[in-house]
Amino acid sequence: MSLLRKMQDRFGIFGELLAFLWAQKLWWIIPMVLVLVLFAFLLIFAGHTGLAPFVYTLF
Secondary structure (H helix, E strand, O other): OOHHHHHHHHHHHHHHHHHHHHHOOOHHHHHHHHHHHHHHHHHHHHHHOOOHHHHHOOO
16 A cells, blocks of 8 residues: 555545645645644644633744
8 A cells, every 4th residue: 555545544634635745746835734734723722721821922
């Protein structure tokens, strides 16, 4: 089984996006996508936990 197929199966939609970027030789975009996803998770979880006052100081 190829690496791209394993990635798609394991990570779902996110894996499909990464596999698409890799197959289209757009691998240089992957770090930007990862940073955006991590930033989104930070904003989502910061609103629901006690981290909100600390995250607000970053912006």
